[in-house]
Amino acid sequence: MTQDNSNNFRPLPVILMVVILAAIASGGWWLKTHRPTTSANAVQINPPTTPVETSDKKSISLTLYIPNDNAMLEKHSVKDSIGSSAHFADLAKNACSLLQEKAPDNFPKGTKLIDVKTKPDGTAILNFNSKFNDSSFWNSSALALMGTYSIVNTITAIPADDFKAQQVQFQVEGKPIVVLGELDVSDPLKPETQWVQKN
Amino acid sequence: MKWMGLLLCAVFAFTYAPSARADNDLQGNPAASSVYGQTPDLGTVRSVSVGGQEVRALPMRVGNLDILSPFTSSLSSLGASASQVNPSNLPKGTPHSQKNEFFQLNIAGQRPIVLQIGKATAYVDGKSKPLLAAPLLMKGQIWLPVFSIAPLLGASARVAPDGTLHINPTVQSVRVFKVKGTLTVTISTSAPIPDGKILMGTTDNPPKIYFDFQGFSMGFNANGSTDQQTVSAGKDEIDQVRAGLFQSFPDTTRVVLDLNKPMQASVQPMPDKTLFAVLLVSPGTAAATVSNVDNAPTGNGSMKGLTIVVDAGHGGHDSGAPGKKSVEKNHALDIAKRLKNYLQNMGAKVLMTRDDDTFISLEGRVSYANSHKADIFVSCHLNSYTGSSAGTETYYYTSQSKNLAYEVQRSLDAASGLPNRGVKSARFYVIRHTSMPSVLTESCFISNPHEEALVMQPSYRDKLARGIAQGIANYVKKYR
Numbered sequence: 001m002t003q004d005n006s007n008n009f010r011p012l013p014v015i016l017m018v019v020i021l022a023a024i025a026s027g028g029w030w031l032k033t034h035r036p037t038t039s040a041n042a043v044q045i046n047p048p049t050t051p052v053e054t055s056d057k058k059s060i061s062l063t064l065y066i067p068n069d070n071a072m073l074e075k076h077s078v079k080d081s082i083g084s085s086a087h088f089a090d091l092a093k094n095a096c097s098l099l100q101e102k103a104p105d106n107f108p109k110g111t112k113l114i115d116v117k118t119k120p121d122g123t124a125i126l127n128f129n130s131k132f133n134d135s136s137f138w139n140s141s142a143l144a145l146m147g148t149y150s151i152v153n154t155i156t157a158i159p160a161d162d163f164k165a166q167q168v169q170f171q172v173e174g175k176p177i178v179v180l181g182e183l184d185v186s187d188p189l190k191p192e193t194q195w196v197q198k199n
Numbered sequence: 200m201k202w203m204g205l206l207l208c209a210v211f212a213f214t215y216a217p218s219a220r221a222d223n224d225l226q227g228n229p230a231a232s233s234v235y236g237q238t239p240d241l242g243t244v245r246s247v248s249v250g251g252q253e254v255r256a257l258p259m260r261v262g263n264l265d266i267l268s269p270f271t272s273s274l275s276s277l278g279a280s281a282s283q284v285n286p287s288n289l290p291k292g293t294p295h296s297q298k299n300e301f302f303q304l305n306i307a308g309q310r311p312i313v314l315q316i317g318k319a320t321a322y323v324d325g326k327s328k329p330l331l332a333a334p335l336l337m338k339g340q341i342w343l344p345v346f347s348i349a350p351l352l353g354a355s356a357r358v359a360p361d362g363t364l365h366i367n368p369t370v371q372s373v374r375v376f377k378v379k380g381t382l383t384v385t386i387s388t389s390a391p392i393p394d395g396k397i398l399m400g401t402t403d404n405p406p407k408i409y410f411d412f413q414g415f416s417m418g419f420n421a422n423g424s425t426d427q428q429t430v431s432a433g434k435d436e437i438d439q440v441r442a443g444l445f446q447s448f449p450d451t452t453r454v455v456l457d458l459n460k461p462m463q464a465s466v467q468p469m470p471d472k473t474l475f476a477v478l479l480v481s482p483g484t485a486a487a488t489v490s491n492v493d494n495a496p497t498g499n500g501s502m503k504g505l506t507i508v509v510d511a512g513h514g515g516h517d518s519g520a521p522g523k524k525s526v527e528k529n530h531a532l533d534i535a536k537r538l539k540n541y542l543q544n545m546g547a548k549v550l551m552t553r554d555d556d557t558f559i560s561l562e563g564r565v566s567y568a569n570s571h572k573a574d575i576f577v578s579c580h581l582n583s584y585t586g587s588s589a590g591t592e593t594y595y596y597t598s599q600s601k602n603l604a605y606e607v608q609r610s611l612d613a614a615s616g617l618p619n620r621g622v623k624s625a626r627f628y629v630i631r632h633t634s635m636p637s638v639l640t641e642s643c644f645i646s647n648p649h650e651e652a653l654v655m656q657p658s659y660r661d662k663l664a665r666g667i668a669q670g671i672a673n674y675v676k677k678y679r
Contacts (some may be wrong), residue, residue, distance in 0.1 A: 069584075069585045069587045069588060070287060070585075070587065070588050070589075071582075139518075139519055139521070139583065140520040140527075140582050140584065141582055141627065141641055142582050142641075142644075143520075143584060146584070178628075179561065179628055182512075182627050182628050183625070183628070184626040184628045185626070194623050194624070195623075
């Protein structure tokens with residue numbers, strides 16, 4: 001009797017082939033999803049980190065006393081972007097610049113705040129350039145009062161971390177000045193509410 | 200006899216009650232009256248005349264309530280002017296966006312009349328008054344409702360038979376009083392009296408003196424009535440004072456002094472052209488020389504023994520604040536000189552830091568006052584800021600000066616008729632370093648065109664000086 005083996009089914013090689021193919025396919029998928037890539041469609045997975053600030057600046061609100069047409073001061077709040085801490089000198093310079101920008105007719109042209117110093121008694125010493133003391137500019141009471149007290153009221157309202165101004169002393173080129181127009185500014189000026197517009 | 204009586208009545212009516220003839224005409228025509236709230240007959244109006252000058256623009260009929268005419272440029276003949284509104288005079292709660300819709304009519308010595316384009320309401324000293332029609336803005340001109348505005352200006356609005364609407368200043372009031380034993384009569388008008396527009400006449404039997412104000416209509420709070428009326432009670436030799444419209448279109452108002460005996464009238468020069476003053480003396484007696492009869496501040500002689508330093512601000516190369524047409528230093532000096540005269544008349548010894556166009560330093564002014572041991576120091580200034588800033592204010596620094604500041608500001612405010620910016624404390628050099636009660640006055644804003652126009656008038660500067668003097672007199676009386 002003769003035995004024909006041509007039609008015999010051998011499953012083992014087939015199973016092995018399937019297993020190998022499956023292993024190759026899953027390996028490709030793993031590499032695709034786990035390998036770092038620069039492709040535009042790639043999903044970036046960042047390693048976990050502790051939170052940090054993306055910028056070293058913060059915002060603070062300044063109160064500006066801006067003269068109106070009727071020679072009265074109006075309060076305006078503006079946001080000022082500052083460093084990580086609110087230093088008085090920086091804020092004072094910013095506030096003076098904003099006053100000059102928003103009420104340019106109230107200060108002699110070319111006026112510049114050179115530096116700001118402080119004293120333990122709450123005095124802020126503002127040192128301006130020589131343009132500030134142009135006697136021909138300060139020719140009326142209203143102008144002298146508006147120019148002076150817009151600065152004094154604004155500076156004493158600055159919410160700084162390192163200093164709270166109670167009064168303002170004016171200097172020009174590092175030297176004290178006696179008068180602005182006919183207004184005696186020989187010693188520090190405290191803020192005044194009598195020129196602030198009532199709502 | 201009956202005819203004689205009628206003739207006498209007719210003569211009397213012509214001489215002393217001529218308005219009775221005109222009354223009949225006027226009473227038949229409501230438009231002839233400026234009675235507030237009445238509806239005039241607009242149909243008869245053909246043209247408008249302001250202070251005797253015809254306004255070329257045709258009047259406009261609006262809603263049968265009032266006549267509008269662009270006569271703002273002619274307001275000066277009514278003693279008024281138009282300007283942009285001062286923000287402090289705006290009605291409360293006015294949105295900023297509506298500010299440009301407002302304007303104001305200014306009358307020397309009075310609160311401005313605030314008006315709004317398109318709204319039939321006037322605002323005077325914070326109070327609203329209804330108008331017959333709203334002011335309009337057409338082709339860049341402001342058209343005013345004539346019958347509504349005239350009474351607010353103290354003016355009269357009446358329609359002539361030829362259809363001309365006449366807007367005239369009026370004779371406002373008569374006062375009879377005595378100054379240093381001399382009988383005095385003052386007659387006030389709503390607008391300055393041009394030179395040569397008053398005629399004086401007298402009769403001995405019965406004794407009367409009359410004054411014809413040419414171009415002036417009847418005022419006397421008569422609400423447009425032209426009836427003759429008694430306008431002042433008598434005093435001593437004056438039995439009574441009557442007034443009536445002697446002539447209509449053009450108008451002449453006659454003021455008659457009925458006398459108990461013949462008197463002689465002496466006309467007094469007055470810095471304020473809205474005031475006419477006469478002194479009455481017996482015939483043959485030289486009239487006393489009394490200047491500024493009605494204007495002299497009260498308190499004569501009350502300042503004897505006091506030394507007052509009057510400081511005219513600025514001077515020399517320091518012109519002070521500039522206006523469009525003038526500078527502060529000149530007005531300050533003029534006001535200071537007038538103030539000096541008033542104070543001297545009240546008995547004070549007055550010293551001036553400058554009496555000409557000289558520069559005096561601030562230290563020099565202080566040193567002058569302190570070294571002369573002055574009792575009072577007054578610095579005269581004019582303010583300047585924007586074209587719309589307006590009003591008077593008085594500054595003090597030391598506590599001993601506060602009462603003086605309040606008295607001066609009160610009188611200055613009343614005299615100026617400008618917005619009252621009040622009393623404030625400020626470190627002005629001259630009031631900080633003087634050792635006596637010291638104030639610094641800001642009489643007006645020279646940067647404000649309306650206020651500059653006022654202060655350029657000598658009569659107005661005199662008013663300001665008088666106001667300051669009166670304030671000092673009140674202070675001395677109350678506190679020294």
